Amino acid sequence: MATKTVELAVGGGREMGHGGVGAPSPLAPFDIPEPDIGTERMLINIGPQHPATHGVLRLVCELDGETVTKVVPHIGYLHSSFEKLGEYRTWNQIVPLTDRMDYLAPLIYNCAYVMSVEKLMGIEVTERCKVVRVILMELDRIFGHLLWLGTTAIDVGAFTPFLYSFQQREKIYGLHESLTGARITTSATRVGGMMADLPEGWLDQLLDFLDNFPKTLDEVHRLLTGNQIHIGRTQGVGVISADDAINYGFTGPNLRAAGVPYDLRKDRPYYDYESYDFEVPVGEHGDCYDRYLCRMDEMRQSVRILHQAMARLPGGPINVEDPNISLPSKTDAMSDMESMIHHFKLITDGIPAPEGDCYMGIEASKGELGMYIVAEEGGTKPVRWRVRPPSFVNLSVIPKLAEGHMVSDLIMINASLDIVLGEIDR
């Protein structure tokens, strides 16, 4: 039977020194037999209906005691076949499908999809539209990160940040609602522009949010960043090296936490992101704690970008002035014959696309969100619409990250990846 030597460090403790200085330690190192606990592994099933899986994710774990030796994720419970449905819809009709994927940051998906279609068709949106979309995308980056922050903190036992972050999320819900009429299913974009321009007072509402939000972030920062429990639960847990992170397909904050400064806003800029002044936070250890720090800092950077975007927001039209792309105003469609014909043709036929394909990757809150579109000549519907889902690829790494850790660490690792099952299953 195997034995191990146990060192009991009691000699140096002042409170133990009853015998005075120099007295022999009451306990010398000794050998205790390692108990024979057998080698049978236990199989447990987590999910698909479990709050700690952050959606309908099912993890089948093989355990050795409390140590996870194998994780097999099962997904597909939320599969809605969005990509197939898209093949039956015209370009603009696909927009509502996109925000149902990542319902935690819907505007980023709205924007990414139309950006790809516009790139394929060679449409250059107006300056105002570009800046508005930057505002919406950065706002929803905060929106997505806040949900991650609240739910992840809850997973390690901190309840307060959940309330703080959801209070702030509620304000973004309000911004969504006054812009689009919906809180989650925003469908705010259209090919060549937006569903509507920013309503009156919206920027003041946004400014009000931006004034208060950093204070909340500071409060959460004080609660978690130096918190011994939080540090103990996250540091050194789920570590991945920089090379592995690239090879395993990590993108977004997960990749940057491993020390790779890859951010599509900087490396493959779109919408003049290169002209905004912001930093890309990069971690060095690639563990859950660095992922936390990266996301916390990203929210601050998003606030910076939002302030700059609001300052430079130009006037002018928000939609491209091409009657074959943008709908005429309702008044025109009702009073002007030509506008009515354009309206009718756009609604019934849709926008014809050139033959070809286009991949547009943008930096979503969870990583590289790619929209790949294949069209035929004159096609008003896609031949293929593919979403490169960031958290689908991020989640596939969980067996590598979690094996060898405790079950409770598995929950933390899963939370730290920031997944959303609507987009993983599509």
Add this chain to the structure above:
Amino acid sequence: MADDNNSPLDAVEDGPVTSGSAEGADTTSTGSADDHPTVAALLDRYPAEVQRFRLEAGDQYVVWMNPTRSHEILAWLKDDADQLYDMMSDVTAVDYGKGRPIEVVYQMYSTPHGRALRIRCPLPLDALEIDSVYDLWKAVDWLEREVYDLFGITFRGHPDMRRILMPDDYAEGHPLRKDFPLRGRFSRAEQTQRALNQDVERFYLAEDLGRGADPQEVAAATAEPALPSGDAAAGGAATEGEQA
């Protein structure tokens, strides 16, 4: 759908959208290979494997390649000092319908050189197999499984080739094929019947989850029923429906 003058389900009954031309798309190359160092290098090194290349959407280079040596070429793209495509962003497939080849699409990005490249490998419908690149990029683990699940393309050498989004015992075929009807191959009654007859306990049996077994063996065992033998022929149109 709102734009339809007729029933909203008409589009569903019409069947899937297919490409206009049954013949292959035009095979000419566009753009200049000199603008993209990797395209030029590929033409130089593997002239027989590159079918054509095109410049798409303004600045994206796409290279069509023969699938036979795809693994060798992709490995070279990953490791060659002038290419270093260390990031495999996406693996997917495109089905144009009408019996045209299904194309496997690789989206690659080189972080050291800051270059993106798209590789497309057309696979004829009677040979839907291509080498897995799992040994090069671990990122393709689930991506290749998804292509297998939704298109029925087998990736040779993938350690865990089984369905990922659809259930393991899904018998209606591969949903993203153009010949797959939007509402599935089985009738609603048949689908309901199958759902009711499912043995839910099956998904929680230790043997099924591969406890203690060699992952390779488990993958082979679970992949077997998902690979109907006649599926590869003729686009797998009716073969799986007949199992009903």
